[in-house]
Amino acid sequence: MTAATTGAAGRVPTRRRRRRITRLLVAALVLVIAGVGVLALAWSRASTDTTGRVIFDRPLAIPPLAPSRSESGTRVFDLRAGAGTTDFGVGDGVTRTWGFDGAYLGPTLRAERGERVRVDVTNDLGESTTVHWHGHELPAEMDGGPHQAIEPGQTWSPTWTIDQPAATTWYHPHPHGRTAEHVHRGLAGMFLVDDDDSRTLDLPSEYGVDDIPVIVQDKAFTADGQFDHRSGPFSPTGVLGDTVLVNGTIGPYLEVDRDKVRLRLLNASGARIYDFGLVDDHGHDREFAVIAGDGGLLPSPVTADRIRLSPGERAEIVVGLQPGRDVVLRSHPTDLGADFWNQRFSGGDDRLDVLQLRAADRLVPGPDLPGDLGPPPDLDPADAGVTRAFRLGGTSINGLDMDVRRIDHVGTAGETELWEVTNAGGTPHDFHVHGVRFVVADVDGRRPPPPLRGWKDTVYVAPGTTVRLVLRLPRHADPDSPYMFHCHLLQHEDRGMMGQFLVIEPGQEPGRPPAAGHDAHALTQG
Numbered sequence: 191m192t193a194a195t196t197g198a199a200g201r202v203p204t205r206r207r208r209r210r211i212t213r214l215l216v217a218a219l220v221l222v223i224a225g226v227g228v229l230a231l232a233w234s235r236a237s238t239d240t241t242g243r244v245i246f247d248r249p250l251a252i253p254p255l256a257p258s259r260s261e262s263g264t265r266v267f268d269l270r271a272g273a274g275t276t277d278f279g280v281g282d283g284v285t286r287t288w289g290f291d292g293a294y295l296g297p298t299l300r301a302e303r304g305e306r307v308r309v310d311v312t313n314d315l316g317e318s319t320t321v322h323w324h325g326h327e328l329p330a331e332m333d334g335g336p337h338q339a340i341e342p343g344q345t346w347s348p349t350w351t352i353d354q355p356a357a358t359t360w361y362h363p364h365p366h367g368r369t370a371e372h373v374h375r376g377l378a379g380m381f382l383v384d385d386d387d388s389r390t391l392d393l394p395s396e397y398g399v400d401d402i403p404v405i406v407q408d409k410a411f412t413a414d415g416q417f418d419h420r421s422g423p424f425s426p427t428g429v430l431g432d433t434v435l436v437n438g439t440i441g442p443y444l445e446v447d448r449d450k451v452r453l454r455l456l457n458a459s460g461a462r463i464y465d466f467g468l469v470d471d472h473g474h475d476r477e478f479a480v481i482a483g484d485g486g487l488l489p490s491p492v493t494a495d496r497i498r499l500s501p502g503e504r505a506e507i508v509v510g511l512q513p514g515r516d517v518v519l520r521s522h523p524t525d526l527g528a529d530f531w532n533q534r535f536s537g538g539d540d541r542l543d544v545l546q547l548r549a550a551d552r553l554v555p556g557p558d559l560p561g562d563l564g565p566p567p568d569l570d571p572a573d574a575g576v577t578r579a580f581r582l583g584g585t586s587i588n589g590l591d592m593d594v595r596r597i598d599h600v601g602t603a604g605e606t607e608l609w610e611v612t613n614a615g616g617t618p619h620d621f622h623v624h625g626v627r628f629v630v631a632d633v634d635g636r637r638p639p640p641p642l643r644g645w646k647d648t649v650y651v652a653p654g655t656t657v658r659l660v661l662r663l664p665r666h667a668d669p670d671s672p673y674m675f676h677c678h679l680l681q682h683e684d685r686g687m688m689g690q691f692l693v694i695e696p697g698q699e700p701g702r703p704p705a706a707g708h709d710a711h712a713l714t715q716g
């Protein structure tokens with residue numbers, strides 16, 4: 191009896207339990223299906239396509255050339271970082287922005303190889319910042335990294351002698367943990383270096399006429415016309431905007447009356463990787479000539495129909511125009527080497543119209559492009575005395591987050607080193623080194639494509655890929671001031687994907703790891 195009772199009593203709860211379990215399973219299934227649905231919806235909405243939808247109705251702004259004065263042989267520039275408002279034609283036209291000597295972006299600095307320059311940078315922002323000369327070979331103290339803080343109301347006056355080939359370089363803030371926001375608000379500008387070769391070669395070189403700075407940034411705007419600094423919930427790389435600005439102009443066109451125009455392309459975005467191409471008014475791809483990379487002219491022009499630039503990279507291209515015909519600079523979908531999820535949420539599937547070139551009905555013909563632009567880089571992996579490995583994963587390098595008090599490695603001034611940079615994670619990264627130019631020796635053992643065979647300072651590193659770089663360390667030794675290396679996807683950099691190296695003379699002792707900002711003064715004085 192006892193057994194039967196137990197059996198009967200046990201049967202009822204078992205049936206109930208089964209029913210409950212079934213109900214739970216159904217609920218879980220519904221949740222999973224809903225979750226997959228939400229993700230699928232997010233995935234399908236994650237790509238942006240503005241092609242054919244951008245109305246090119248605003249003349250492209252050309253950043254003014256920064257005025258300079260000569261002080262006992264030194265070319266002196268002034269830059270003032272401050273806040274303002276800009277009318278982008280969005281919302282009520284009062285977007286709060288930051289800029290140098292103006293409300294958005296900054297003037298173009300220009301100097302010649304061999305010249306001594308000084309820039310008096312004044313901080314009129316309400317917070318500490320720095321200004322870094324991206325692409326310049328200079329003493330670490332002048333580099334403008336996280337250790338050279340400029341406090342509000344202060345002026346910082348770095349000075350150095352330009353001794354590197356002609357190139358399109360740029361400047362932007364680098365305060366530790368705040369770089370993405372400072373750049374995104376609008377603090378960035380170009381710095382052109384000229385030399386005897388670049389001056390005598392038959393290249394389009396009239397600034398703002400046939401030699402055009404093209405600073406490309408993507409923005410998202412809030413409903414009330416402000417910059418939206420938030421990145422999407424699934425974004426592995428940072429803020430991706432659906433609105434492209436060139437030199438601060440939305441929907442820009444440029445009228446050209448020459449048969450060739452040189453575009454100095456700078457990816458000044460924090461996260462977006464562009465794959466630029468040109469499309470004519472019949473929708474056909476047009477070829478162009480790539481003449482320079484980050485660090486200067488290529489050995490010879492390279493014919494291409496695409497040029498991919500990750501954040502921080504530059505390229506100079508020369509575009510041939512036909513009378514009365516428009517061409518559009520467009521960013522195409524690009525295989526980032528990531529899985530379908532990261533590809534999508536890093537913007538790899540996006541299509542964006544960038545800039546319209548409007549050719550006049552009569553074009554002034556210029557000379558053909560020279561076949562030779564200069565000597566190829568003279569660095570070879572075989573010359574490297576030191577090999578170093580850098581593993582990019584998560585937002586760390588070699589498992590470590592940036593620490594302003596930690597020196598990651600110490601090298602010898604002028605020595606050639608081989609840096610093996612591996613993206614060990616699933617998300618896109620790039621890699622930038624301060625104070626040097628480098629050569630991309632190979633990508634997973636293969637020679638890089640021709641546009642990457644010149645001098646560079648920033649390079650894309652696809653997931654699962656190893657890029658080997660050969661570089662000659664700066665000749666300026668300083669046991670106390672480090673140079674930075676980092677991912678130039680600015681959110682990654684801010685989250686810690688950065689490290690520091692010192693360059694010293696043989697026999698010299700490395701100094702104490704300095705801290706950033708005020709602490710640095712306290713430490714060096716203490």
Ligand code: C2O
Nearest residue numbers: 322324502622674
């Ligand atoms: Cu353009 Cu350390 O950066």
Ligand code: CU
Nearest residue numbers: 323324325624
């Ligand atoms: Cu830099």
Ligand code: CU
Nearest residue numbers: 619677679682
């Ligand atoms: Cu990164």
